[in-house]
Amino acid sequence: MKKIVIVGANHAGTSAINTILDNSKDFEVTVFDANSNISFLGCGMALWIGNQIDGPEGLFYSNKALLESKGAKIYMETPVTHIDYDQKIVTGVTQSGEEIKAPYDQLILATGSQPIVPPIPGMTLENVQLVKLYQHADEVIKKLESPAIQNIAVVGAGYIGVELAEAFKRNGKNVTLIDIADTCLPVYYDTPFTDMMKQNLGDNGIKLAFGETVKAIEGDSKVERIITDKNQYDVEMVVMAIGFRPNNALGKDNLELFRNGAYLVDKHQRTSIKDVYAIGDCATVYDNSIEGTNYIALATNAVRSAIVAAHNVLGNDLESAGVQGSNGISIFDLKMVSTGMTHAKALSNGYEASFVDFEDYQKPEFIKEDNHKVKLRIVYDANTRRVLGAQMASKHDMSMGIHFFSLAIQQKLTVDQLALADLFFLPHFNKPYNYVTMAALSAK
Numbered sequence: 001m002k003k004i005v006i007v008g009a010n011h012a013g014t015s016a017i018n019t020i021l022d023n024s025k026d027f028e029v030t031v032f033d034a035n036s037n038i039s040f041l042g043c044g045m046a047l048w049i050g051n052q053i054d055g056p057e058g059l060f061y062s063n064k065a066l067l068e069s070k071g072a073k074i075y076m077e078t079p080v081t082h083i084d085y086d087q088k089i090v091t092g093v094t095q096s097g098e099e100i101k102a103p104y105d106q107l108i109l110a111t112g113s114q115p116i117v118p119p120i121p122g123m124t125l126e127n128v129q130l131v132k133l134y135q136h137a138d139e140v141i142k143k144l145e146s147p148a149i150q151n152i153a154v155v156g157a158g159y160i161g162v163e164l165a166e167a168f169k170r171n172g173k174n175v176t177l178i179d180i181a182d183t184c185l186p187v188y189y190d191t192p193f194t195d196m197m198k199q200n201l202g203d204n205g206i207k208l209a210f211g212e213t214v215k216a217i218e219g220d221s222k223v224e225r226i227i228t229d230k231n232q233y234d235v236e237m238v239v240m241a242i243g244f245r246p247n248n249a250l251g252k253d254n255l256e257l258f259r260n261g262a263y264l265v266d267k268h269q270r271t272s273i274k275d276v277y278a279i280g281d282c283a284t285v286y287d288n289s290i291e292g293t294n295y296i297a298l299a300t301n302a303v304r305s306a307i308v309a310a311h312n313v314l315g316n317d318l319e320s321a322g323v324q325g326s327n328g329i330s331i332f333d334l335k336m337v338s339t340g341m342t343h344a345k346a347l348s349n350g351y352e353a354s355f356v357d358f359e360d361y362q363k364p365e366f367i368k369e370d371n372h373k374v375k376l377r378i379v380y381d382a383n384t385r386r387v388l389g390a391q392m393a394s395k396h397d398m399s400m401g402i403h404f405f406s407l408a409i410q411q412k413l414t415v416d417q418l419a420l421a422d423l424f425f426l427p428h429f430n431k432p433y434n435y436v437t438m439a440a441l442s443a444k
């Protein structure tokens with residue numbers, strides 16, 4: 001039997017294990033994970049912290065017993081400390097200090113990412129929190145019960161920071177949201193959209209401290225204040241959410257890396273060493289919007305890249321379709337979704353980019369219930385007319401609409417091809433002249 005070793009058993013690793021074992025019985029699959037749990041959905045963390053769901057139980061979809069029932073050998077709480085890429089041997093160390101040596105024919109690295117820790121004074125004070133793992137969320141929730149914690153600074157107004165700012169507000173805490181950029185969610189949306197989210201956060205009582213650089217966290221053993229280049233805020237907890245860094249410790253000296261340290265992979269998820277694959281947050285993706293290699297840490301990419309790697313391990317020649325970085329967020333009922341490049345990013349990447357904006361009600365005005373305005377921006381190349389990105393915002397759940405644009409970018413469609421696409425009409429759902437058609441028709 002061919003030996004497959006997988007390092008990391010969270011979203012990417014679990015997806016690879018399932019794909020291999022669901023499709024073949026001819027492989028011996030050995031898996032190592034440093035953590036004590038598998039498959040925690042970080043995307044549900046804010047809902048759990050904000051008391052919008054019953055508890056964390058539903059945020060797990062797999063476990064050691066389930067994967068072992070399929071035939072995998074799973075070592076939990078067993079960090080891999082060394083990989084001999086010449087001899088093809090992975091070494092893990094159990095909690096009791098026992099060394100496990102696992103030889104492989106093919107190796108899948110699924111070691112994910114870690115939150116970025118800024119090099120500022122005060123990071124080791126009590127109540128400075130990182131938020132990635134189940135254990136992190138559990139610790140934050142226990143601390144929130146203390147009446148001593150009333151004022152919280154969230155650093156980073158990206159996806160995690162904005163979601164957690166809402167969650168802490170739902171706990172009745174005073175929240176200050178700090179970002180080095182002059183707005184929130186700048187990676188994903190252009191100004192008209194980030195302005196909507198800014199307004200939404202402000203209207204719901206979150207103090208916004210944008211355009212401020214954090215210099216230090218201060219206190220006498222516990223957090224007492226956070227200092228920026230412009231202000232200082234008295235807080236009892238600081239939550240750091242300024243992005244992820246790929247976890248490349250096991251391969252950084254052996255494998256070719258992307259500029260941020262992620263393992264550089266091709267469309268088969270192959271690294272620079274034969275028989276070694278990398279998937280999920282530790283690896284690069286092929287980004288169809290920029291037509292090149294990129295780093296986009298998302299669970300969706302983790303699961304799909306794992307399916308691709310697993311099929312190649314099985315001997316099926318499967319190539320990734322690439323990604324568009326499609327994403328979504330819902331904060332105090334404001335829903336925003338985006339895919340591909342923002343206009344600002346397209347310009348900074350050297351495209352002669354244009355955009356078209358359109359805003360309309362989701363349904364005809366005679367429908368009075370659950371009918372909200374939807375704001376749409378399509379970003380396209382002014383020369384080739386190729387769709388480069390799209391953003392949508394509404395109180396209506398229009399999220400499925402972004403998939404249309406995602407596929408358009410993947411298939412290199414032009415904005416003019418979208419204008420004449422066959423979109424159905426029914427008043428319960430949309431308008432005969434819907435905003436997608438109208439926006440695309442209006443593209444200059």
Ligand SMILES: Cc1cc2nc3c(=O)[nH]c(=O)nc-3n(C[C@H](O)[C@H](O)[C@H](O)COP(=O)(O)OP(=O)(O)OC[C@H]3O[C@@H](n4cnc5c(N)ncnc54)[C@H](O)[C@@H]3O)c2cc1C
Nearest residue numbers: 008010011012033034042043080111112113280281298299
């Ligand atoms: C709060 C939060 C909200 C999020 N929301 C969303 C969302 O809404 N949508 C979305 O698409 N994505 C979301 N993400 C991102 C998503 O969680 C990640 O992209 C995803 O976890 C990546 O999966 P992964 O398996 O590649 O890596 P990870 O989840 O980082 O898992 C890596 C695994 O490798 C193990 N490991 C690492 N090193 C070793 C070693 N040396 N030996 C053994 N094991 C090792 C770790 O213990 C871990 O279990 C969110 C993330 C967070 C933190």
Ligand SMILES: NC(=O)c1ccc[n+]([C@@H]2O[C@H](COP(=O)([O-])OP(=O)(O)OC[C@H]3O[C@@H](n4cnc5c(N)ncnc54)[C@H](O)[C@@H]3O)[C@@H](O)[C@H]2O)c1
Nearest residue numbers: 156157158159160161179180181241242243244297327328
């Ligand atoms: N809904 C979702 O799809 C979802 C939810 C949560 C997380 N995620 C993913 O998880 C990953 C990590 O999320 P994240 O929110 O940590 O990263 P992010 O990239 O979304 O946001 C990081 C934010 O931190 C800011 N920042 C960077 N350095 C800073 C500094 N020194 N001081 C202050 N601000 C600073 C950036 O300007 C940015 O706004 C991302 O890939 C994200 O897409 C996705």
